[in-house]
Amino acid sequence: MTAGQERPSRRLRMPEEQTNITLGLLNAVHENSHVTQRTVATELGVALGLVNTYIKRCVKKGYIKVRQAPANRYAYYLTPAGFTEKSRLTAQYLSHSFTFFRRARQQCAEVLALSEERNWRRLALAGASELAEIMILCSHEYPVTLAGIVDPATPRETFQNLAVFPLLKKVGPVDAVVITDLTDPQAAYAALAEHLPDERILAPSILRVVRNGARERGGR
Numbered sequence: 634m635t636a637g638q639e640r641p642s643r644r645l646r647m648p649e650e651q652t653n654i655t656l657g658l659l660n661a662v663h664e665n666s667h668v669t670q671r672t673v674a675t676e677l678g679v680a681l682g683l684v685n686t687y688i689k690r691c692v693k694k695g696y697i698k699v700r701q702a703p704a705n706r707y708a709y710y711l712t713p714a715g716f717t718e719k720s721r722l723t724a725q726y727l728s729h730s731f732t733f734f735r736r737a738r739q740q741c742a743e744v745l746a747l748s749e750e751r752n753w754r755r756l757a758l759a760g761a762s763e764l765a766e767i768m769i770l771c772s773h774e775y776p777v778t779l780a781g782i783v784d785p786a787t788p789r790e791t792f793q794n795l796a797v798f799p800l801l802k803k804v805g806p807v808d809a810v811v812i813t814d815l816t817d818p819q820a821a822y823a824a825l826a827e828h829l830p831d832e833r834i835l836a837p838s839i840l841r842v843v844r845n846g847a848r849e850r851g852g853r
Contacts, residue, residue, distance in 0.1 A: 649729070654679060656722040658687050662697060662709045663719060669706075691715070733839075734767065740837035741768045744811055745775040747835070753808035756835075757801065758782045759821045760814025761792040764837070768813055769793050780804050786816070801828055812836040819843060 657677045661668050670688065674681045688709070691697040696715035702708045711719065741764075748756060756777055758765050761784045772779050782792050785799040798804050810829060814821040818840040825834045836842040 652722055652725065653677075654683070654687055655691065656719065656726060658684065658691065659696065659711060659715060659719040659722070662715075663711050666708045666710050667702065667706070668709065694718075733763075736839055737764055737767045737837060738771060740839050741771040742774070744768075744835045744837055745771055745777060748777055748809060749775055751808075754778060755780050755807050757804045757807045757810045758795070758813045759801075759810050759825060760784055760812060760816070760818070761787045761789060761797055762813050762815040764815055764840075765813035766793055768811060769795065780807050782813075783810070784814070801825065809833040809835050812840060812842060815840075 654677060658673060661673045661676065670684045671681055674684045677684070688697060688699075692699060694714070695712055696718050698710045698712055700708045700710070745768075748754075754777055756772075757780045758768060759782070761782050765782060769779060779795055781796040781798050781804045783798050783801050783804060784792075787797060789797050791797060801807075801810065810825055810833065812818050812821050812825070812834065818836065819842060822834060822836065822842045822844070831844060
């Protein structure tokens with residue numbers, strides 16, 4: 634397989650995302666030395682050109698070796714350094730996942746406690762994600778009802794037994810909306826701000842949603 638013809642995205646990628654792509658690539662090569670760049674791109678949900686860029690980077694760092702295979706294709710192999718790096722990144726990923734869950738659960742609880750304090754009983758979530766799953770789990774401990782999830786980007790009709798709607802107005806009356814979008818929480822906030830008062834838009838501080846020019850520090 635030749636180098637990907639697509640250009641990698643110009644969007645700046647955060648270190649965590651770079652780590653996840655590298656780990657996904659090393660895992661794919663470890664599982665199948667004849668995996669194609671297109672397959673890796675599909676599995677990771679990134680552009681083909683970006684996979685090509687990461688392969689070159691891993692080759693340069695000595696993590697992957699490339700050999701030509703029949704029919705003008707290429708085979709990829711992890712080097713000893715590649716196996717070591719894969720193990721390191723796996724441990725880092727697991728540690729981050731545990732830390733994320735612990736922090737997210739605590740902050741979801743803070744958001745729900747605030748809703749209870751303000752007597753907001755009917756809430757909606759904005760974003761079908763892992764954070765939404767944690768919020769749903771925490772909601773069972775508070776006197777609130779989750780009316781549904783607003784997520785125009787997902788084709789799902791339900792998520793964790795909650796109905797998914799493309800628009801907030803489809804959910805029906807709610808006291809507040811909690812942002813659970815992990816892809817672009819700031820854009821989710823901006824969209825909600827067009828329809829709701831600022832105090833009715835809640836966000837765990839882990840999302841770092843910016844309100845009125847300042848970073849939110851509590852579970853508002």
